[in-house]
Amino acid sequence: MSIICKINGNDTEIQGASDRRVVDVLREDLGLTGTKEGCGAGECGACTILVDGEPRLSCLMMAVQLQDKAVTTIEGIGESEALHPVQEAFVEHGAVQCGFCTPGMVLSAVNLLSLHPEPDRNRIRRALSGNLCRCTGYVKIVDAVEAAARAMAEGSKP
């Protein structure tokens, strides 16, 4: 049985994987290793992906659940020569240390800013509360998301 979906804008057909987890299909079959597996139990958020724009845990989804869906992984956010403003702000503000949580953090932040372009720090903390970081203490991550919101507001001015 094949699964048809869109991954980072590309029509994709996944073969023979209905009983595998989405995180395994992304990493092992499709080589999209930006998505990380931390706890494998829904408690760390390292495996966050966007499914039809909504953050979900790819460790707790079976591949068949991708059928007809549009998936965005961290590889679909920005490009190495032209980072997304959220990625740019993470670099600028030292919001990345070991980097393991970063893909999930960035995707949760991108989703937040698409819904709330001017979030306060509380809203940012709540939006990222499912993504654990063991290095930074979160302050620099929240700083980065605030800065990204400002940069995106500037960028969208005519």
Add this chain to the structure above:
Amino acid sequence: MKQVLLPRSMNDLWAMMHDLPDAAVYAGGTDLLVKMRSGLIPPKDLICLERIQALKGVMVHGDRMVILAGTPLSHLLREPAITRHLPVLAKAITCLGSPLIRNMGTIGGNVCTASPAGDTLAPLYALDARVELASETSVRSLPISRFILGPGQTLLETGEILSAIHVEKPHPEAIQHFEKVGRRNALACSLASMAAILRLSDGGIVMAASLAWGSVGPTVITCLEAADWLIGQPLSMDRLTQAAAIVQKAVCPITDIRATADYRRAVAGNLLLRICEQKMGNP
């Protein structure tokens, strides 16, 4: 290879459940898939409910509300009917898991998992919710307090799913309160939680009280004696303190890796005192 099926309609679902009677049915997967991966549940064929639109949404018929069981928790928070009429439930959902868990997990899943720490359960008990159980050929309904038997145990039968939750809107002026105590705000199992719905007269006399505690017994504990102690009296710190002592005798918490039984018992009573703090501004 195990099968994972994605029914699009109730008819699809019944046909698949008929063909695979041993399959596990899940909606968000935030509980079942974790247990299966850790080996607590043996591998099974799976049927995922997430694409069945007939299981999603909230309906209001006069004073009655129907919450369809497959509605993701985060979607319930976007339903004005929930935030307006059932703030006790909305508050509980706000502190359930994390944004990611709430995008995936459903209210029906939280009920069927029947964890003593399930965050939506205490509000649903306080609301006297009824669960609707559907099979291919029948629909039955029973109070949630009868449906849940113990940790992970319910009256759900093979071939049945939890299809909806029915509640009556509380009085528009009722005080609706929920609080959960855990190690951190997000992604923490509750150590104790309490849902309370109280109606006061214009003179401040408690006319009705419905109280329910989570994580302090094998199922949610509703302490009628404590509610009775409050009813007919002005809502005061003294009265709540006496009711809290009754609650502390009624609960039967366990000691586990998260907290001791004594701590949970103390917190269960103290949570009641917060009603006064938060609603009367009179600590």
